Amino acid sequence: MNEKVVRELMKESLLRTSEDFTENLMERVEGKPVTYDLSAKVKILLGASLMVLLVVPLIWFRLAATDGNFTFHFFIPFILFVSILINRYMRLNEAQQTV
Amino acid sequence: MTEETDLLKRIIQGETKLFRILVEKYKDISLTVAYSLLKDKEEAEDVVQDSFLKAFRELPRFQFQSTFKSWLYRIVVNTSYHALEKRKIRRSYIIDERIESGVPSSETGYGRVLGNERKSAIRQVLSNMKTNEALVIQLYYLGEQSLNEIVEITGMSLSNVKVTLHRGRKNFGDQLRNLMGQELDDLL
Numbered sequence: 565m566n567e568k569v570v571r572e573l574m575k576e577s578l579l580r581t582s583e584d585f586t587e588n589l590m591e592r593v594e595g596k597p598v599t600y601d602l603s604a605k606v607k608i609l610l611g612a613s614l615m616v617l618l619v620v621p622l623i624w625f626r627l628a629a630t631d632g633n634f635t636f637h638f639f640i641p642f643i644l645f646v647s648i649l650i651n652r653y654m655r656l657n658e659a660q661q662t663v
Numbered sequence: 664m665t666e667e668t669d670l671l672k673r674i675i676q677g678e679t680k681l682f683r684i685l686v687e688k689y690k691d692i693s694l695t696v697a698y699s700l701l702k703d704k705e706e707a708e709d710v711v712q713d714s715f716l717k718a719f720r721e722l723p724r725f726q727f728q729s730t731f732k733s734w735l736y737r738i739v740v741n742t743s744y745h746a747l748e749k750r751k752i753r754r755s756y757i758i759d760e761r762i763e764s765g766v767p768s769s770e771t772g773y774g775r776v777l778g779n780e781r782k783s784a785i786r787q788v789l790s791n792m793k794t795n796e797a798l799v800i801q802l803y804y805l806g807e808q809s810l811n812e813i814v815e816i817t818g819m820s821l822s823n824v825k826v827t828l829h830r831g832r833k834n835f836g837d838q839l840r841n842l843m844g845q846e847l848d849d850l851l
Contacts, residue, residue, distance in 0.1 A: 570800070570804055570832055570835065570836070571804045571819055573785055573806050573835075573839070574801065575801065575804075575805035576781060576782045576785050577695060577782070577785050577786055577789055577805065578692065578695050578800070578805060579694045579695045579704065579707075580691055580694075580699055581690045581691060581694050581708060581711070582708060585686075585690060585708065585711075585712070586683060586686050586687060586690065588712065589686055589712055589715055589716070589751065590680075590682070590683055590686070591717075592712075592716055593719050594679055594680070595680060625796065644759055648703060649706075
């Protein structure tokens with residue numbers, strides 16, 4: 565089969581994109597605002613995390629105050645806890661943005 | 664400076680609306696190339712969308728050492744391979760579903776969509792060919808890529824590309840002849 569025939573036949577294999585392909589793409593390209601619709605589950609998770617972030621330190625602080633060793637009983641666990649929460653939030657945010 | 668180089672520079676400088684021209688020019692071939700790997704039109708279209716977006720974001724880093732077309736096709740192929748990796752397990756489930764439902768796999772491809780007998784035959788042949796062979800002959804004939812450009816896009820060696828192209832062209836011809844018979848001989 566000669567080159568010219570193959571080339572002509574291959575042209576018939578060309579697929580066409582859907583009608584709104586370019587429009588959808590250009591919306592994303594031109595950076596029109598994309599609204600992130602966080603699921604209820606995610607909202608609850610974030611809300612719970614914030615609550616914990618506020619309540620737990622208060623409890624910790626109160627406990628730490630009983631023996632005066634704030635560094636061990638409060639600051640170190642608190643910093644670790646906050647780091648974990650921030651890390652989780654950032655991963656969640658990244659996962660939402662790639663959807 | 665070619666027209667396309669000028670266009671690319673204007674897009675990089677901020678005239679983002681001009682990107683549409685490149686999209687219109689290369690979207691169909693990109694879709695066909697992605698389909699040769701993914702065998703699913705919807706997924707191929709998603710991959711092509713993602714590929715164009717990646718190309719747009721990376722445009723400031725484009726060195727103009729290759730053509731935009733080659734660079735884009737490389738992104739399409741890499742993104743398609745990435746998508747293939749992700750859905751390896753799901754793919755076998757889809758094939759199983761097809762077998763269970765009794766629908767021949769060729770009818771779930773785009774052969775059914777068009778209804779034109781010759782086009783259906785061509786696409787059926789391409790669907791049944793080895794992925795690398797279908798990819799290389801589409802890049803060469805449809806994408807009008809040189810052998811060296813295909814090396815850049817696929818990561819295959821030059822000798823491998825030549826052999827794959829030769830085999831792909833032969834298999835394409837043989838399988839099409841089996842399907843089309845006299846009609847193909849009339850073309851030749």
